[in-house]
Amino acid sequence: MAFRQKKSSKSKTKSTGKKKFWFRNEKFHFILGIFLLSFSAFLLISFVSFLFYGAADQSIMDAPWKEFLFDSSKNVRNSGMKVGALLSEKIINGGFGLASFLFIYMAALTGLKILGRSIARYRQHMLDSLLIIIWLSLTLGFIFNKTGADSFLYPGGHYGFILSNWLRSLVGIIGMALILLIIGLVYVVVRFDKAYEFLKNLLKQKPKQKPLADPEEDDDLEPFEEEKEDEIVGHDDISTVIGEDDVVRAIFEPDGDEDFEVEQKEEPEEVVAEEEPVEVEAEEELSLHVEPKVKEEEVDEIEPEELEDYDPTLDLASYKFPTLELLEDHKFDNAEVKQEELVANKNKIVETLRHYKIEITKIRATIGPTITLYEIVPAPGVRISKIKNLEDDIALSLSALGIRIIAPIPGRGTIGIEVPNQHPEVVSMHSIVRSKKFQESTAELPVAMGKTISNETYMFDLAKMPHILVAGATGQGKSVGVNVIITSLLYKKHPSQLKFVFIDPKKVELNIYSVIEKHYLAKLPDTEEAVITDIQKVKNTLNSVNIEMDARYDLLKAAHARNIKEYNKKFISRRLNPEKGHKFMPYIVVIIDEFADLIMTAGKEIELPIARIAQLARAVGIHMIIATQRPSTNIITGVIKANFPARIAFKVASMIDSRTILDTPGANQLIGKGDMLIASGSEITRVQCAFVDTPEVEKICAFIGDQRGYPTAFLLPEYVGDDEPGPGDVDLNNRDDLFDDAARVVVMNQMGSTSMIQRRFAIGYNRAGRLMDQLEAAGIVGPSEGSKARQVLISDEYSLEQLLNNL
Numbered sequence: 001m002a003f004r005q006k007k008s009s010k011s012k013t014k015s016t017g018k019k020k021f022w023f024r025n026e027k028f029h030f031i032l033g034i035f036l037l038s039f040s041a042f043l044l045i046s047f048v049s050f051l052f053y054g055a056a057d058q059s060i061m062d063a064p065w066k067e068f069l070f071d072s073s074k075n076v077r078n079s080g081m082k083v084g085a086l087l088s089e090k091i092i093n094g095g096f097g098l099a100s101f102l103f104i105y106m107a108a109l110t111g112l113k114i115l116g117r118s119i120a121r122y123r124q125h126m127l128d129s130l131l132i133i134i135w136l137s138l139t140l141g142f143i144f145n146k147t148g149a150d151s152f153l154y155p156g157g158h159y160g161f162i163l164s165n166w167l168r169s170l171v172g173i174i175g176m177a178l179i180l181l182i183i184g185l186v187y188v189v190v191r192f193d194k195a196y197e198f199l200k201n202l203l204k205q206k207p208k209q210k211p212l213a214d215p216e217e218d219d220d221l222e223p224f225e226e227e228k229e230d231e232i233v234g235h236d237d238i239s240t241v242i243g244e245d246d247v248v249r250a251i252f253e254p255d256g257d258e259d260f261e262v263e264q265k266e267e268p269e270e271v272v273a274e275e276e277p278v279e280v281e282a283e284e285e286l287s288l289h290v291e292p293k294v295k296e297e298e299v300d301e302i303e304p305e306e307l308e309d310y311d312p313t314l315d316l317a318s319y320k321f322p323t324l325e326l327l328e329d330h331k332f333d334n335a336e337v338k339q340e341e342l343v344a345n346k347n348k349i350v351e352t353l354r355h356y357k358i359e360i361t362k363i364r365a366t367i368g369p370t371i372t373l374y375e376i377v378p379a380p381g382v383r384i385s386k387i388k389n390l391e392d393d394i395a396l397s398l399s400a401l402g403i404r405i406i407a408p409i410p411g412r413g414t415i416g417i418e419v420p421n422q423h424p425e426v427v428s429m430h431s432i433v434r435s436k437k438f439q440e441s442t443a444e445l446p447v448a449m450g451k452t453i454s455n456e457t458y459m460f461d462l463a464k465m466p467h468i469l470v471a472g473a474t475g476q477g478k479s480v481g482v483n484v485i486i487t488s489l490l491y492k493k494h495p496s497q498l499k500f501v502f503i504d505p506k507k508v509e510l511n512i513y514s515v516i517e518k519h520y521l522a523k524l525p526d527t528e529e530a531v532i533t534d535i536q537k538v539k540n541t542l543n544s545v546n547i548e549m550d551a552r553y554d555l556l557k558a559a560h561a562r563n564i565k566e567y568n569k570k571f572i573s574r575r576l577n578p579e580k581g582h583k584f585m586p587y588i589v590v591i592i593d594e595f596a597d598l599i600m601t602a603g604k605e606i607e608l609p610i611a612r613i614a615q616l617a618r619a620v621g622i623h624m625i626i627a628t629q630r631p632s633t634n635i636i637t638g639v640i641k642a643n644f645p646a647r648i649a650f651k652v653a654s655m656i657d658s659r660t661i662l663d664t665p666g667a668n669q670l671i672g673k674g675d676m677l678i679a680s681g682s683e684i685t686r687v688q689c690a691f692v693d694t695p696e697v698e699k700i701c702a703f704i705g706d707q708r709g710y711p712t713a714f715l716l717p718e719y720v721g722d723d724e725p726g727p728g729d730v731d732l733n734n735r736d737d738l739f740d741d742a743a744r745v746v747v748m749n750q751m752g753s754t755s756m757i758q759r760r761f762a763i764g765y766n767r768a769g770r771l772m773d774q775l776e777a778a779g780i781v782g783p784s785e786g787s788k789a790r791q792v793l794i795s796d797e798y799s800l801e802q803l804l805n806n807l
C-alpha cells in the first residue's frame, strides 16, 4: 500500500527508460515525420487561401458549428476546405496573426528532423521562431490596432491585439513603439554578429557590451541557482499534551524545524574567479576579449544539435533499483510513549527545578523516536547557566541516563531537556526510504540518516557535506550508520552514477558489499578483491584515487567546468568530445571502516593522501567517509579534523572523546543504539539513526548482484608504490602471469608496442610497461625507441616457444 508511493517515484528512471525506448522506435519516427510534413503543407495551403478567401468564408464560418461542420451544402472557398478554413481562423485570427506562418516552418523543420535530416542548430531555429512569433504578433497588433473592426483579418491575431492594447495602456504609444524597437534591436544584435558589427561601427563611440552575452555564461551560472529543497513530510505526532490540570501549562504547537538544510550554498568565490577576467577586459576593449573565449570552448566541444543527449544509464538500461520489500518494517519493535510517562517526567523536572528555586512559566514536550524533548521557558530573572548546572540532578531525579540539557535552544528562546524514552522506537530504514522527503529528494547524493527529535526524516546531500567522519565507542551503532549511508545511496543512484571504494582493514564489516562489485565498486586494476583489506593496497588505492582526482581536474579544466555536476551536464548534452578523453564521471565515495587501525599501522602514508583527497576532491565528485571506534587525538588529528567538517558522533565513553569528535561535549550523554549527534557546520542535531540489519543489506546486495552488471568493477588509475619494482630492475624469475601470452602477441604481430599489450589484455599502462621491460630482458624485444614501437628480435613463433621453454 504505502510501498506504492515508493514505486511511483523510484521507477521514474525506469519509466523514462521505457518511454525513450518507445520514442526511439524507427517506424514511429517515420510516421510522425511524414505526418508533420503533410500537416505543414496542408496548413500552408489553408493559410494562403485564407488570406484570399477568408472574407468570403466568414459568413459560413459564423454559422453555428454543427451546421458548419455537418451541412455539406455549405462550402467554403478555402483550398483546405472547412478544416483548413477553421484552422486558419483559429490560428491566425484567434492566435498570433500573420506570424502564425512561422508555425508551419517549425512543424516542417521538426518533421524533417524526425525523419533523420540533419538540421544544424535546430533548437536555435525553434527558439528564434517562437520569439519572432511573439514579437511580430505584438508589433502587428500594435500597428493594425484600429483596422480590426472592418477587416476579416487580424494581422497581429487575438493575442497580439489584446497584449498590445494592454501594453499601450501601460506605457502609451511612444513607449510601446520604443519597447518593440528595442526588443527587435536586442534580438538582432544578439543573434547576428554581422548586424552587431555593423551597428557597433555605426555608433563607434558608444559600444554596447551587454548584448554580446555569451550563451555559455548562462550555462555557467546555472549551478549557482539554489537547488529546490525537498518538501517536508507532514507530521502531526510531534507534540503531546502533558496534562491540563498541571501547575504548569503545556504548549502543543508542532515544531518548526530548522533542519540541516540551511547549509551550503555554492561558494561564491568560484564565480568571481571565473567572471573576473571578463569584467576586467570589459573596461578596456569591450567586445574583443569575449570572442576568443568562445572559440576556446569550441576546441573541446562538438556540435550539440546533431545528437541526442548521452544517457549514462544505457549500458545497464534494464537495471532495477532495490525494492522496498527488501527492508524490514521493524514495526513490532516499536513502543509508544505513554501519557503517564510524559506527565511523570514533567513533574520530576518541575520539582527538581523548584527545589533549586527555579520557576518556569511554560513546558512543552516533543516526542522523538528515542528521546523526548522537554522545552521549558524559565521565569524572568532565572540564569540559564543555573539550569545547565542541574543536568546531573535532573538525571538523578528521573533516574535516567543520557539526559542532555540544551541551554538555550538556538533560535527558540527556550531551554531543552532531552530525556530518553522508556521504550525507544526502532527507526526502520524501511520507513526512512519510504519517506516522501527521501523519495522526492533531488540531491546529488541523497542520504537519509534517521529521524530527528521531531520525527522528521533527517537527510543530507553527501555531495555538499562533502566528507564525513563517523566515530563512536564500540557497539553504539557506527557500522549500522555506515550501512544506512551506503543503503540510501544504493536506493537512489544508478550504478553508472556512483562508485564506492571500500577499505575495511578488519575484513568483516564491508565485505558484504563484494557481490555488487561489478555494479557499484571501484578498485585498482589487477587486484582480486574489490573490498580492500591489505594495508599496502590501501596505500596504493588512496594514491590511485588521488591520481583519479588530478585526472578529473584536468578534464574539468579542459571542459571549462567548475565542478562535476557542470561537467557531466556538458558531457550529457554532448558538448564534450569523448575522443579528447572526456567521459561521464560517476561520483566516487571512499568508505574507510576502522580508520584507527590504518593510522596505527601506516600513519602519515595513509593520512596524507586522505587529507589531500579531503581538501581537493569535492569539486570532482570524490567524497570520503571515515569511521573509527577510537576517537582519540592521535587518530583524529588536526589535519583530519580540519578536512572533515561534517562529523557524526555515536555514544562515546567520555566528554574528552566527544570534544575530540565534535569540539563539544554531548556525545558522552547519548544513549547508544543509534542515538547520534550530527555536526554540520556550526549546527549540531540529535538524530536517531535508522536501523538496517545485516540480513537486509545482504538481500539488497543480492538483489543488485543478481542483475547484469558491468564486465568489471570500475577501474581506478594504476598506481605503483615506491617499494614496487620499477622498470629498471627486472627479475625474470618473477615474471608477470601474462608474460607468455604477451610474448606471443608481440611476435605474432611483429610489433613491440606497449599500448597494443595494454589494449589486448585490458590492463593498465604500468603493467603493460613492466611486461615490455620483461620482454626486453628476455631478449624478445629490443630497447625502447621513444614513441616508436620496439624492434621484435624473435622472428617466428617456433623460436619463441623454444625461448619460453628455456626461461
Ligand SMILES: Nc1ncnc2c1ncn2[C@@H]1O[C@H](COP(=O)(O)OP(=O)(O)OP(=O)(O)O)[C@@H](O)[C@H]1O
Residues within 6 Å of the ligand: 426, 427, 472, 473, 474, 475, 476, 477, 478, 479, 480, 481, 629, 673, 674, 675, 688, 689, 690, 691, 692
Ligand atoms: N539505529 C539503531 N537502532 C536500533 N538499534 C541499533 C541501531 N544501531 C545499532 N543498534 C544496535 O546496536 C548493535 C551494535 O551496532 P553496530 O554493530 O553498528 O555497532 P558498532 O558501533 O559498529 O560496533 P563495532 O565498532 O564493534 O563494530 C546492533 O547490533 C543493534 O542491535
